Amino acid sequence: MGGIETDGRTASSLRGLYAVGECASVGIHGANRLGSNSLAELCVFGKVAGNEASEFAAAATTSTQGVLEAQAEEACDNALRLIRDEKGDQRIGVLRSKMASAMEDGCGIYRTAGEMETGCRKIDELKERYERAHIDDRSRAWNTEWLLGIELGFQLDVAQAMVYSAINRKESRGSHQRIDGYEERDDENFLKHTLSCHRPAAPPEIRWGDVTITRSPPGTRAYGAAGEQAEKENAQRTDNG
Ligand SMILES: Cc1cc2nc3c(=O)[nH]c(=O)nc-3n(C[C@H](O)[C@H](O)[C@H](O)COP(=O)(O)OP(=O)(O)OC[C@H]3O[C@@H](n4cnc5c(N)ncnc54)[C@H](O)[C@@H]3O)c2cc1C
Numbered sequence: 001m002g003g004i005e006t007d008g009r010t011a012s013s014l015r016g017l018y019a020v021g022e023c024a025s026v027g028i029h030g031a032n033r034l035g036s037n038s039l040a041e042l043c044v045f046g047k048v049a050g051n052e053a054s055e056f057a058a059a060a061t062t063s064t065q066g067v068l069e070a071q072a073e074e075a076c077d078n079a080l081r082l083i084r085d086e087k088g089d090q091r092i093g094v095l096r097s098k099m100a101s102a103m104e105d106g107c108g109i110y111r112t113a114g115e116m117e118t119g120c121r122k123i124d125e126l127k128e129r130y131e132r133a134h135i136d137d138r139s140r141a142w143n144t145e146w147l148l149g150i151e152l153g154f155q156l157d158v159a160q161a162m163v164y165s166a167i168n169r170k171e172s173r174g175s176h177q178r179i180d181g182y183e184e185r186d187d188e189n190f191l192k193h194t195l196s197c198h199r200p201a202a203p204p205e206i207r208w209g210d211v212t213i214t215r216s217p218p219g220t221r222a223y224g225a226a227g228e229q230a231e232k233e234n235a236q237r238t239d240n241g
Helices: 037-059 065-084 092-106 113-130 144-168 224-240
Strands: 193-199 202-209
Touching (some): 065 144, 092 144, 144 193, 144 202
Antiparallel strands (some): 193 202
């Protein structure tokens, strides 16, 4: 399951940034999350994140205030660009619906290299077009078009991270199912976390991270008779290991 990479105490690689829940990947789920585990995760790691963040804040000095203010101004400027820029010719609604189709066609449950390549190209193109986004409503209060426009920029970043990560994984695991010759799980080459690193003016850089296995090794997820058989095999493997 994807999200901001964190350690077991919810700290990200950016000092002082803690992430938990749907936006985070603390590393406990593997390639697919079992039903109901997300709310349990939230309760456990939400408490950890709260404690860690408050301890960090209490110990932090104010020496970085100038840097933070500059960053906040930059973020503000990026958001305001959407309502200041009058030359844009790209509609938010059109870009948003094209992004949804590109991801549905290129990065759905069943995946092929060709479809994912097309998905990468389409998302790259939409990111370029987003630079020329146009918003009709220029007001600064209750402007839902502006809000959708801001969100769309981040959604395109996430879509790009997803499709570029998926195309690198030449195997099937969890909810990622290839149907073009890579139908099986390949622990030898892909028992790894995919790390997608943002680059401002280029597609993300894809790196790999180690997987820590504690109690539950990767196994087959199957149901009915096939599920019972897989459970027996997993139990045998655990006994032998
Ligand atoms: C249909 C469905 C059924 C599910 N069923 C189950 C289940 O049975 N059991 C289970 O364990 N899990 C279930 N889940 C998963 C679980 O609901 C989620 O993992 C969990 O709610 C995520 O919580 P969160 O706080 O991390 O994120 P969210 O609940 O998404 O909360 C994020 C909040 O941040 C706000 N926000 C976003 N951007 C900004 C911003 N820029 N500024 C300020 N606020 C912002 C959003 O409005 C939202 O309120 C289900 C999910 C869905 C969609």
